[in-house]
Amino acid sequence: MPFVVLPDDPLSAAAGERAGDIVGDQVLRYPSGRPWIISTPDAQWHEIASPPGARIVSTTPPATALDIDRLTGNPIDHHSWNSVAGHISAHAHFIGQGPGGTRFQGNLSGSCRFFWALDNNLPLVSDSPAVLRAMTGAAPDLTSVALSLAKAMPIQPFAHRTMWSGITAVGIGRWLRLPPGGVPSTHRWWSPTGGPALPVAEAAAGVRDALRDVLRAQSRSAGLVTADLSGGLDSTSICYALDDLGRRFRAFRTSSTSPWNDETGRARAAAADLGVELVEFPPLSETSTAFTLDARADPVELAEGPVVWSASRGYLDVLAPAVAATGSRVHFTGLGGDELFDVVPGVYRSVWAERGLGALGVLRRHQLSGKFPLRPFASGVADRRSYAAHLRSVVAAVAAGRAARRADSYSWFPPPVLPGWLTAEGRALVVGALEEAAAGDPEPLGADPTAHQVVESISYQGQILRQFGVVFAGTGITWQAPFTDRRVVEAALRAPVSARLDAREDKRLLAEAVAPFMPRALFAKRDRGDFTADIYAEHRRRRHDLVAGFATARLADLGLVDPHRLLPHLDSPALADVGLLELERVVGAERWLRAIDNETRSTG
Template identity: 30%
Template sequence: MLMDMWWMILPDTEAAAALADRLGVRDLDLLRHASGRPWLLGRWRGAEVVTAEAGDVRVAVLGRCLLTAEALRTRIARVRDVREVADAVGRVAGSYHVVATVGGRVWARGTASAACRLFTARVEGVPVAAPGADVLAGLLDSGPDQEMLAARLMDPPLSSTALGGRTLWRQVWAVRPDEALVWERNGAQRTVRWWHPPEPGLGLRTAAEEVRAALVEAVATCTAGGGTVSADLSGGLDSTSLCFLAAARGEAGLVTLRWEGVDAQNDDAFWARRAVAALPDATHLVVTERETPDWFAGVDGMRLATEEPVAWARDVAKQSDVLERVAAHGSRLHLCGGGGDELFTPSPAHLTDLVWSHPMLVLRRLRLLRFDWRVGRTAALRAVCDRGGYQRWLYRAARDLVSPPPNPLLGRLDWQPPPRMPAWATPEAVRAVAAVLKEAADRCPEPLAPQRSLHTVLLQVREGGNAIRQMNKAFPGPGYAMPYTDDAVVAAALSVRPLEAGVPGRFKPLLTEAMDGIVPRAILRRTSKGRYGADFHRGLRRRRGEVLALLDGSLLAEAGLIDTERLRRALHTHAPASEPAFLMHTVAGEIWLRSVAQGPHPRTVQLTGGAR
């Protein structure tokens, strides 16, 4: 991963060409429109970039895929209009941006999973797009948006789609992951939908075949070219499957790594050892509990080069240690199993989607769930029969930001668990977030999918895609790949009928069916899942002083968003142990603000509301 890799897209206009001249194109990598004007500029030499030309058509694919320049040239040979680009590059495995110029019109997209994204802004009146919001903020000398920063304190988060594409930076906007950016010849901008969630109508076996094919191709994009790749081998089904897929390809040497957790009841280690025995040709690393860095280690002095706050900031010391260890064994790319839980564990909301078409089956399964979650019959029935739309859900979310949360099952039967603000959020922060949610509801945004269950899964998948994008910005050394967020894998997993993918008594049946014959059946029979709550609690206990030190001179408090005295009292009374997500979002926001203020191009932290 090239830490200084960046690029931006320009329309085919004289104003854009003049802007490029002022940016100093002679010092940058550059591709041109057929007119000769600058089209794509930045620094990407040595990165995964494939380009091709055919007449006045220019296409660049930036990211992880198996396309060659010749294969791309063949695909675009018949393109005559920007609307045809999507089909020309469709069904190519991997995770990548596609940027095209056809006769002066521009078409560009990221991935539906948000692992690759596009952001837009107007720089000196010229529309510009880039894969990072911070790149555009740097051109604009733009500062953080206070309202959006306040919104990042709540848990669970909302999609940027619901929030109208607003980002953490004023004057910078996000393109919807499922939409492509289009610039006409005069620079006029619009977006068009290029991706739609599949209809969840396939039987388990058919869907498993599609998942298997998509995962095989996704991992092939990681191992192609030889060398050495590495992968997490926690013992869970998701990471274990990726290890066996990588080993089966045989094109790259495989290094696996497992760090030991502190919970004696966590049986991940047992299953990891079984996987190791079945992968004799790989190099296996185990980091003992004594060697594993604590969560929250070093947060008081941490600075991260990310475009937004990241909840995994509490885990930076551990992830840095992982990358250093696999890099020492020659790894060029590290595979993570993130996203598997979301794809292969159907959301309880599928019962709400199907209650009217399969009432008896849904009620039987709801009965099992409400016993597990200790929910009364009336409350469960009311929730599963609710037909309220997404707009109404947003209005309710704005109203209930500081209300006690409902039983977790009731939230999971809705569009998503309802967001709440932490106890240490200021009244001003709560009002700001309520205003953001009401404004979003007023626009009546459509959900990420018509079905509540698919909306929930896509929200979580895009959180994972966003996380892997930020990790690749923050860490030196081997890049990260998260194959479960590749669009083809996501589409295949979402195509299954949820009642078949969520059979009581079976653990992730879609994944186990897909991996049959690749992962040993003895491993696929696992029905438990490792938990790492004890690691969080120990890390917080040991590193509480560092978290408290982070609050000294808090920029979040200076911006009027948190009450540090309330947070300090909560830390001393162990209250965050029962609500870890709130603490992680707050720590992430504080680290991000300090990184912005003290980075190579400092931004003001005298925050103001976002531009509309």
């Protein structure tokens, strides 16, 4: 539900009137009578507590009772409010207001997130960049556009950036403080649970308990719910967990044209075993929209920037009304499962740190099966540089135009790659942003590369989940991804890193967690389902239109892309190791810029 929060300031009256025109006319007020939160008429604010001189509200009620008596001292003090804010923000937006100012906290994944901007030096905070864009008239930020074109860009250093100049997002695991008469500042609230790794069985029990708690909380007000059932392990696990909890649900999936994608049979077998209806849609190749230049101009969607899930957009356009037609208002997805339980690039370095010489056998096996060059692999695994040192080293190489060290692929994050079609101006914007990030000496999101990459990736999935809710707000569906929930993430991070490299089972930790209610045989090593063939099929269908369309590209007009270098890749993505993801990224940025132009012409 879009809302905007204003400071308790005499200058906020005019902003409040404009916010009412943009957002709605429901107003929560300060004791002074000035507007505090302005939201849609149907918004439901839940008053959590009113400690002396303070007020705490959230967008959904807490799932369990809270020990409000712990709220002592300064109401904006980080330590006194931290546990309550963390509890509420696991599934909602937390807003706490008191004499020390206002605290805003979203969840770890960013599916509940805050944004802020200055409007004539008046700080505004919202859950929607669309609201802030409408209030401030923000223009696209060219640096953010250029960053969106690069490959393997680290997420955390740029998590605060949006696609709009002057609109800032609250970073991963951070909360926003708006002091009286001051400028907003952010502070870290989340860090991984400390202590030594638990045995796999004990960590799996923690994951199981957390998953059950999250599923109960996310579906507690629903009768019938719906869920993805692709045939992959993540969505299938959620379906079995829903069944274990006795929840009524229906399942949906799309298929692939690839003969090597064998998940259809597994999905049907699981649905039959669970006794649930499985609705199947045509293959993704028939609905994929990754390479269309058809520019939509909905201002709320445009404010999100280029959607990072455009290949699935066509499928979701048919899925959402089908889900709504069942009467379900809660739909579960398996987003985050790969990040939480599977191999990530930094896992080998983390396993070496965890097991030392005892890891040699498993590392050698993965080096051979992955065909990783031995010397760079060994060097990367043994690397002990800090996150900040790794970032500085990688940024220096990018700035100097040097090829990245292959060993760096196994560290805190894979080195970013600047596409050859970026202009000198585009490269300068990316390098400048990287150098600024490195100079800030950022901290990692975890104690080792695996934990850091897990949380970064979970935040990426959270962005996708949040955008689902924004784009399909008219359907009334709440999209849920239990594997991105902080409680499940923290439980999974207590397991030994080596559990990700089990020789017998895929996702061993998840297999242990759902073993009481899901057939263990489903986790036996096998080929994974893959939709690459469907995306290639769409590209083949559209490539001539792409080449013609990019002859007059907005990215070229802005001086970011050299169309002569780009056009051959648009026609054949196999050239110079350029892949579909890189092309999808540049097409998404171009489509977004064209949609902004269309919006400007329609309102001009």
